[in-house]
Amino acid sequence: MATIAVENYLKHALLLAERSPDGLVPMGELATAMEVVPGTATTMVKALADSGLVLHEPRRGLRLTAAGRRVALNVLRKHRLVETFLVNVLEMDWAQVHAEAEQLEHAISDAVLDRLDALLGHPATDPHGDPIPSVEGTLNSAVYATLATCATEISLRVVRVTDQSADFLTFAEAHGLRPGAVAHVVDRNLPAGLVTLRRPRGKPFALSLAAAGRIWVAPNEAG
């Protein structure tokens, strides 16, 4: 059985590898994600390489092996199904559940995972719109436009909020920016770094380009 530390390293390696064209994860990025000093990441990556869970390319970075990816996807599936459970069944605040899931993802057995999945009706995404890996180990990695990059003056549907910080999620929630919400970009002022939004029957409000970039959107078919 993978230890909690091993599960966390592999999960973060997967998330970073997904955002990298060639799947190579620099050591420093992993260390930052894990909130450890670089030397600690090096030590752990070497141990993971010895267990066949990653490939270590010295001074370049690391890659998940098939075995490592399998473990990482299982942990990520647990994380996101737990978040969905905490929000949909226990009615917890979506800004809080990431921290809870960070612990629970290591304590849930595959048997409990299956029951949770059934209870929730086999959801495809978690409360933030993050895709839930399937039991078979496939992960929907579709990329969308964001409020920082999408067309203006057309109706949009929020599909994903890619920031786990409680502050940001509370802000998003306060403005109704949850997956499924409808909105459109009224104006984008690049020099000022501002995006102005409006939701149906709502007042226009502004957010920074950086914040807008964390909200993924699709054209609103029904809009």
Add this chain to the structure above:
Amino acid sequence: MATIAVENYLKHALLLAERSPDGLVPMGELATAMEVVPGTATTMVKALADSGLVLHEPRRGLRLTAAGRRVALNVLRKHRLVETFLVNVLEMDWAQVHAEAEQLEHAISDAVLDRLDALLGHPATDPHGDPIPSVEGTLNSAVYATLATCATEISLRVVRVTDQSADFLTFAEAHGLRPGAVAHVVDRNLPAGLVTLRRPRGKPFALSLAAAGRIWVAPNEAG
């Protein structure tokens, strides 16, 4: 924050202290419960004593302090509420849930605990009839008769099954011996070490005195 190991030691210390008249837990019993060699228990108990969670009486045993008891009750509450959730909501096998709760009890925050408690309707006992400590830290330690000691030929209600092993629980379940079930002792043969039971509309069946001692019963008021 107490580590997982510390939480487990304190929880087992509490369970052993509850079954001891003066609250003194011999080192060997703790070591056996924790499945470690005696020296390991000594080392840990000294560390717990340094943190003010137990009192170490060398060569005699240990006692929980108020602080240690508080932590232990919180872990036990998590354990038993999780078991209840797994059986009542996720519909898992009551023989399986102890092992699952053994992990989950360390991953559940107090916030999640509160929500679970509300979802379950503030239960007083878990699926095995084990009392769930209250938020305030009280633990119902009522002692009942067992099938090995109770009167014969009167209607009984099962109130508790005090064995966490999956094998025993599966056996009990197969004979309908869950808390709430009604049965009576047909015969008790001490030399043979056998107790013969019968459930309403069921065939008589036998079990050992040792097994019978793990099933707690009360007179069946409605019987």
Add this chain to the structure above:
DNA sequence: GGATAGATTTTGACAATTCAAAATAAAGCC
């Protein structure tokens, strides 16, 4: 009252995970 058996403690060691700080490699810049 001393030998003995059983429980407990001590000692020395190891695995896992981490940090601080020094050493090294790579990449980019005159």
Add this chain to the structure above:
DNA sequence: GGCTTTATTTTGAATTGTCAAAATCTATCC
């Protein structure tokens, strides 16, 4: 090409939790 900056690795040490085996108590039994 040598110099500088930055990322990575190495080294030495600490912490937590564990075991094996030796040492030490303590209660009990002639």
